[in-house]
Amino acid sequence: MPDKTIPLSKDDIYDSLRGYAAAIQHDPQTNSVFRLAQDYFFALSNGDIQIDELFEPVQLLNDELFEERAKFLARQHGLKDDTYSWTAAKQALNSLADKGFEAFSERISTDCGGIVFTAHPTFAHPLEERNRLARLASGEDIDNTHYGLDASEQTDGISLEEEHEQAQSAIHHAQKSVGKYLSAIFEVAQDRFADRWRELRPSAPTLATWVGYDLDGRSDIAWWTSVAFRLREKADQLSRCKDSLKAIQKAADNPDQFDGLLKAVESSETIARSQSELFLADLNDPEELVKAANGLTDHSSDLFPLEKLVSTIRGLSDGESDHVAKALLCLAAETEVYGFGTSRIHLRINAAQIQTVIRRDLGLMTEDRDLGQVALEALAEKIATAEPAQINFGDLFLEQSTARRQFMLCAQIRKHIDADTPIRFLIAESENPATVLGALYLAKQYGVDDLLDISPLFETPHALENGGRFISRLLKVSEFRDYVAKRGQLAIQLGFSDAGRFIGQISADMAIERIVGQIAGALAERMPGTPLLIFNTHGESIGRGSFPGSFTKRLQHVLPPGLKLRCQNLGTPLRHEVSFQGGDGYLHFSTDVLSDSAYLAFAHYALFEESDALEDPFYSEASLVWDFYSALRAWQEALFADDDY
Numbered sequence: 001m002p003d004k005t006i007p008l009s010k011d012d013i014y015d016s017l018r019g020y021a022a023a024i025q026h027d028p029q030t031n032s033v034f035r036l037a038q039d040y041f042f043a044l045s046n047g048d049i050q051i052d053e054l055f056e057p058v059q060l061l062n063d064e065l066f067e068e069r070a071k072f073l074a075r076q077h078g079l080k081d082d083t084y085s086w087t088a089a090k091q092a093l094n095s096l097a098d099k100g101f102e103a104f105s106e107r108i109s110t111d112c113g114g115i116v117f118t119a120h121p122t123f124a125h126p127l128e129e130r131n132r133l134a135r136l137a138s139g140e141d142i143d144n145t146h147y148g149l150d151a152s153e154q155t156d157g158i159s160l161e162e163e164h165e166q167a168q169s170a171i172h173h174a175q176k177s178v179g180k181y182l183s184a185i186f187e188v189a190q191d192r193f194a195d196r197w198r199e200l201r202p203s204a205p206t207l208a209t210w211v212g213y214d215l216d217g218r219s220d221i222a223w224w225t226s227v228a229f230r231l232r233e234k235a236d237q238l239s240r241c242k243d244s245l246k247a248i249q250k251a252a253d254n255p256d257q258f259d260g261l262l263k264a265v266e267s268s269e270t271i272a273r274s275q276s277e278l279f280l281a282d283l284n285d286p287e288e289l290v291k292a293a294n295g296l297t298d299h300s301s302d303l304f305p306l307e308k309l310v311s312t313i314r315g316l317s318d319g320e321s322d323h324v325a326k327a328l329l330c331l332a333a334e335t336e337v338y339g340f341g342t343s344r345i346h347l348r349i350n351a352a353q354i355q356t357v358i359r360r361d362l363g364l365m366t367e368d369r370d371l372g373q374v375a376l377e378a379l380a381e382k383i384a385t386a387e388p389a390q391i392n393f394g395d396l397f398l399e400q401s402t403a404r405r406q407f408m409l410c411a412q413i414r415k416h417i418d419a420d421t422p423i424r425f426l427i428a429e430s431e432n433p434a435t436v437l438g439a440l441y442l443a444k445q446y447g448v449d450d451l452l453d454i455s456p457l458f459e460t461p462h463a464l465e466n467g468g469r470f471i472s473r474l475l476k477v478s479e480f481r482d483y484v485a486k487r488g489q490l491a492i493q494l495g496f497s498d499a500g501r502f503i504g505q506i507s508a509d510m511a512i513e514r515i516v517g518q519i520a521g522a523l524a525e526r527m528p529g530t531p532l533l534i535f536n537t538h539g540e541s542i543g544r545g546s547f548p549g550s551f552t553k554r555l556q557h558v559l560p561p562g563l564k565l566r567c568q569n570l571g572t573p574l575r576h577e578v579s580f581q582g583g584d585g586y587l588h589f590s591t592d593v594l595s596d597s598a599y600l601a602f603a604h605y606a607l608f609e610e611s612d613a614l615e616d617p618f619y620s621e622a623s624l625v626w627d628f629y630s631a632l633r634a635w636q637e638a639l640f641a642d643d644d645y
Contacts, residue, residue, distance in 0.1 A: 006039060006040065006043045006048060006049055007036075007039075007057075008049070008053055008054070008057055009057060010057055010060045010061055010064070013036070013057055013061065016032075016036055016039070017032045017033065017036060018032075019032075020032035020035040020036065040054065066133065066136070067136070069133060070133055070136040070137040071137070073133070073134075073137035073587070073594070074137045074138075074139075075550075076548075076549070076550055076551065077137070077551065077588070077593075077594055077597040077598065077601075078550060078551070078597055078601075079137070079138070079139070079593065079597060083550070083552075083597075083601075084551060084596070084597040084598075084600040084601040084604065085596075085597070085600070086180065086184060086596070086600070088600070088604070089181070089184055089600050089603070089604070090184055090187070090188055092604060092608040093108075093184060093185060093188040094188055094192070095608075096108070096608070097188055097189070097192040097193070101193050101196055104189070104192075104193070105199070105200055105201075107607060108185050108200065108202045108203070108607075109200070109201055109202055109203050110203060110573075110607065111203055111531070111575055112203075112205055112574075112575055112576065112603075112606040112607050113205060113206070113533065113534075113574075113575040113576040113577045113578075113606060114205040114206030114207060114208060114577050114602075115174065115205060115206070115207055115208070115577070115578060115579075115580060115598075115599070115602060116207075116208045116209065116210070116346065116535065116537075116577050116578070116579045116580070117167045117170055117171060117174075117207075117208070117209040117210075117211060117343070117579070117580055117585065117586065117589075118209070118210055118211070118214075118537060118539075118579040118580070118581045118582070118585070119163060119167075119210060119211045119214055119218075119581070119582060120158070120163065120582050122539060122540045122541055122544075122581050122582035122583060122584040122585065123158055123582050123583035123584070124583065124584050125583060125584070125587070127162075127166060127583070130583055130586075130587055130590060131590055133587065133590075134587055134590030134591045134594055135590075135591060137591075137594065138591040138592075138593035138594055139593070140591075158583075160212065160220050160221065160225070163211055163582075164211050164212050164229055166583060166586055167209050167211040167586065168209075168233070168236070168342060169586070169590075170580070170585075170586040170588075170589035170590065170595075171207055171209060171342050171343050171589075172342070173589045173590065173591065173592055173594075173595035174207050174343075174589050174595050174599060175207065175240070175334070175338070175342065176592055176595065176596075177592075177595045177596045177598075177599035177600070178204050178205075178207065178334060178337060178599070179330060179334055180596065181204055181205075181599065181600070181603060182202055182204055182330045182333050182334060183326070183330050185200070185202045186200070186202075186326045186329060186330060187326070190322060190326065198317065198325060198329065200329070201333070202333050203333070203336075203337070204333065204334075204337050204603075205599065205602055205603050205606060206337055206343075206344055206577075207337065207338065207342075207343035207344065208343050208344040208345060208346055208424065208577070209343050209344075209345060209346070210345065210346035210347070210348055210426070212225060212226055212229040212230075213226050213229075213345050213346060213347045213348070214346065214347070214348040214426075215347075215348060215349050215402060215406065216348045216349055216350050216426075216428040217350075222283070223396055223405055223406075223408075223409050224279045224283040224289075224292065225279075225280075226347075226409060227279045227296075227409070227412070227413070227417075228276050228277075228279035228280045229276075230341060230345065230413055230417055230418075231272050231273075231275045231276035231279060231296075231417060232272075232273070232276040233341040233342045233343070234268075234272040234276075234340045234341055234417060234418065235269050235270075235272035235273035235276060236342055237338055237340065237341055237342050238265050238266075238268050238269035238272060238340070239269050240342075241265055241309075241331070241335065242262060242265045242266055242269060244327075244331050245258055245261065245262055245265065245313075245331070246258075246262065247327075248324060248327045248328060248331070249262070251321075251323065251324050251327075252316075252320055252324050253319070253320055253321060253324070254319065254320065257316060258316065261312050261313070261316070264304065265304075265309075267302070268302065268304050271299050271302060272417075274295065275292075275295050275296050275299070278291060278292035278295045278296070279292045279296075283397070286397075289393065289394075289397055292393075293392070293393035293394075296393075296416045296417075297392075297393075297416065299416075303416065303417075303419060304340075305419060305420065306335070306336070306339055306340060306418065306419070306420040306421065307420060309335060310332045310335050310336055311332075313328055313331055313332040313335065314328065314329060314332045316328050317329055338421075339418050339420060339421025339422075340417060340418035340420075340421060341418065341421065344421060344422065344423070344424070345423055345424070346423075346424040346425075346426055347406055347409070347410065347423060347424070347425050347426065348425075348426035348427070348428060348457075349402055349403055349406055349426075349427060349428070350427070350428045350429055351427050351428060351429045351430045351431065351432070351435045351456075352429070353401070353402045353403040354403050354427060354435045354438045354439050354442075355432070355434075355435060355438070356401065356403065357401055357403045357404060357438060357442065358375070358379070358434065358435075358438040361401075362378075362379075362382065362438075362441075364378055364379065364434070373473075375434040375437075376433060376434055376437060376473065376474075376477060379434060379437035379438060379440075379441055380437065380477045380478070380479045380480075382441050383437065383440055383441050383444055383479040384479055386441060386444040386445050387445075388444070388445065388446065388447030389445055389446060389447075391408050391411060391412075391446065393412065395408060396408050396409065396412065403439075403442060404442060406425075407425075407439075407442045407443055407445070407446045407448065408446055410423055410425070410443075410446065410448045410451065410452060411446040411447055411448050414447075414448055414451055422451060422452070422453055422487075423448075423451055423452050423453070424452070424453050424455055424491065424535070425439065425443070425452045425453065425454045425455065426455050426457055426493050426535075427439060427454070427455065427456050427457060428457045428459075429457065429459070429460055429463070429498075430456030430457055430458060430463060430470070431460060431462050431463045431466070431470075432470075433470050433471075433473045433474045435456070436454055436456050436474055436480070437474070437477065437479075437480065439454045440454055440479070440480065440483055449483060449486070450486055450487070452487075453487055453489065453491040453533065454483075454491070455491040455492055455493045455533075455535060456470070456492060456493065457492075457493040457494070457495055457537075458470075458492065458493070458494055458495075458512075458515055459494065459495035459496070459497070459498040459499040459508075460498055460499075460502065461499075461502050461503055461633075461637070464499060464503070464508070464511040464512065464515055465511070467492075467515040467518065467519065468514075468515055468518025468519055468521075468522060471490070471492070471518075471519045471522050471523070472522040472526075475522055475523065475526040475527065476526075481526065481527060484527060484530060485527070485530070488530075488531065489530065489531040489532070489533045489575060490519075490523055490527075490530060490531070490532050490533065491533040491535070492516075492519060492532070492533070492534060492535070493534075493535045493536075493537060494512050494515070494516070494534060494535070494536050494537065495536075495537040495538075495545075496508055496512075496537070496538045496539065496543075496544050496545030497537075497539065497543065497544045497545075499511065499512070500543055500544065500545060501543070501640065502636070502637065502640060503633045503636050503637060504632060504633065504635075504636035505542070505543075505545060506632055507629055507632045507633040507636060508545070509545075509557070510625070510629045511629070511633075512536075512558075513560055513562075513563050516532075516534060516563055516567075517563060517566055517567075519532065520532055520566065520567045520570050520572045520574075521570060523572055524570040524571055524572045528571055529571055529572075529573070530572070530573075531572070531573040531574070531575050532567065532572050532573070532574055532575065533575040533576075533577065534559070534574065534575070534576050534577065535577040535578075535579075536558040536559070536576070536577065536578050536579065537579045537581075538557075538558050538578070538579060538581075539579065539581035539582070539584075539585070540580070540581050540582065540584035540585045541584070544581065545557075545558070550601075551597070551598060551601035551602070551605075552601060552605060554578075555578065555601065555602065555605040556605075558578060559574075559576050559605075561609075562616055562618065562619055576606055578602065580598075
């Protein structure tokens with residue numbers, strides 16, 4: 001043990017760390033934190049200090065860093081300068097209203113994408129600690145003597161049930177932001193268009209989740225678990241709708257007209273909650289399966305069409321005061337955003353699971369990377385002649401193919417839970433357009449092709465290099481074009497986890513921007529005016545494409561202004577979705593204050609921030625930029641192949 005004083009005060013600890021950090025000039029591999037930890041290890045081993053002497057300085061450091069993290073979070077959300085505030089939102093809406101009612105109505109009813117709450121692995125803070133951090137950042141008083149985690153709060157991991165609950169908590173805060181956003185639209189419209197504001201049918205950036213529905217890389221989600229979660233979400237949302245209707249009823253001029261709708265909503269909520277409990281059992285037991293299936297199918301005739309619910313809520317506004325009518329029209333618009341759930345849902349499987357069905361059940365080979373023209377033509381023919389199959393829960397129980405089972409699941413959700421709300425069907429590691437046609441064939445076979453947005457994920461090096469050709473080949477297939485026209489958009493997914501690992505984050509950024517431009521160009525050529533929906537699954541960690549700055553910079557990072565401008569010039573409307581991943585992502589929606597600023601930042605960038613012509617050398621010096629990309633990618637690929645790496 002060196003003859004030196006062991007730092008036991010906060011200031012001395014910082015001085016030691018600075019001293020070790022300065023040694024990097026002589027020892028490039030030095031690590032100041034590790035060196036200090038070594039000092040403590042040897043001092044404890046020799047008895048020079050006792051373990052309890054470290055408690056106070058560590059806690060003081062923890063508190064200081066906790067406060068710094070909260071301040072950073074507040075800056076990111078623009079809480080000090082009201083960057084993303086309701087005042088700013090209303091100013092943007094009033095500026096839009098200056099263009100007249102028609103322009104206002106068109107813009108606020110535009111489908112612009114939304115926010116998706118994705119799953120593990122980023123749960124850096126246990127729940128209680130994360131909530132304290134969020135409250136501190138939001139300006140709330142924290143009563144705890146220390147901000148950090150109490151030993152009793154430590155957890156060994158997080159279960160699927162806990163993950164789902166945390167995602168739903170974030171969604172609950174986000175729903176409040178959606179409601180306030182729609183209310184702001186109607187408030188501005190009431191002031192600016194007194195005679196016509198009730199005509200408005202506003203949309204709002206959507207909310208979605210794949211927690212409980214994403215099978216790519218997970219083995220802890222049974223098909224009946226997804227059904228149970230969806231039924232629980234339906235019950236929760238119907239409960240919120242019921243509570244909203246009761247609150248509005250109290251101020252209504254004609255409260256009796258609410259009774260029929262309230263009775264129907266309450267009945268549907270009760271049924272959905274009891275059905276959810278049945279599907280939480282272990283349905284490997286045939287008796288439990290029969291009980292759950294009967295509990296769901298016995299009430300199929302009670303399925304409340306979403307359109308009927310929305311139109312009934314709107315109808316209640318007739319003859320009511322402006323205040324009550326505004327609340328009802330907001331509720332109707334919210335109901336359209338969520339459907340019969342707290343949010344929309346994304347299912348995800350791997351491309352290999354689709355290819356297994358194509359190869360085994362259809363006898364087609366799709367492994368070639370020349371885009372499988374024979375397979376494309378054969379699949380197109382099968383899509384054209386496919387007839388929807390009649391299935392039941394027994395078929396789901398017996399089916400061994402993950403891909404088929406997920407399409408069957410979609411069919412059962414449509415038949416028994418929610419017949420109208422779109423479902424995203426994500427296919428990870430997509431490198432072959434035959435995979436997408438195979439998915440479309442299965443969707444048509446199970447009668448859900450008009451409900452699903454089949455979305456290939458481009459994140460492997462091959463997919464990022466060839467994704468433009470991938471979509472071009474698909475768009476040559478008339479059956480695929482018919483499908484896109486039916487859905488009203490082309491949906492794709494882009495990710496950073498594999499892309500960043502294989503070719504590096506900077507190269508991935510550039511490749512993703514390039515592929516979006518190529519796909520937008522192909523879509524503009526084949527189907528002019530068709531919207532392109534881009535779901536960007538960047539995460540909260542650096543390894544998953546996180547951006548540490550403001551929300552505006554974060555959004556520009558995944559959808560650069562120049563790319564927005566290119567799509568605008570092509571006449572391809574963009575619908576953009578971004579993910580907030582795991583606990584670190586849910587942090588941004590852990591309080592109403594944080595949720596409002598995050599939601600408003602997205603809404604403003606998606607709807608109100610126009611892209612002007614940019615004098616950007618990134619676009620004017622395209623050849624130089626692409627040489628830089630190629631060199632950087634080659635370096636990362638060599639690193640990735642290195643055995644030491």
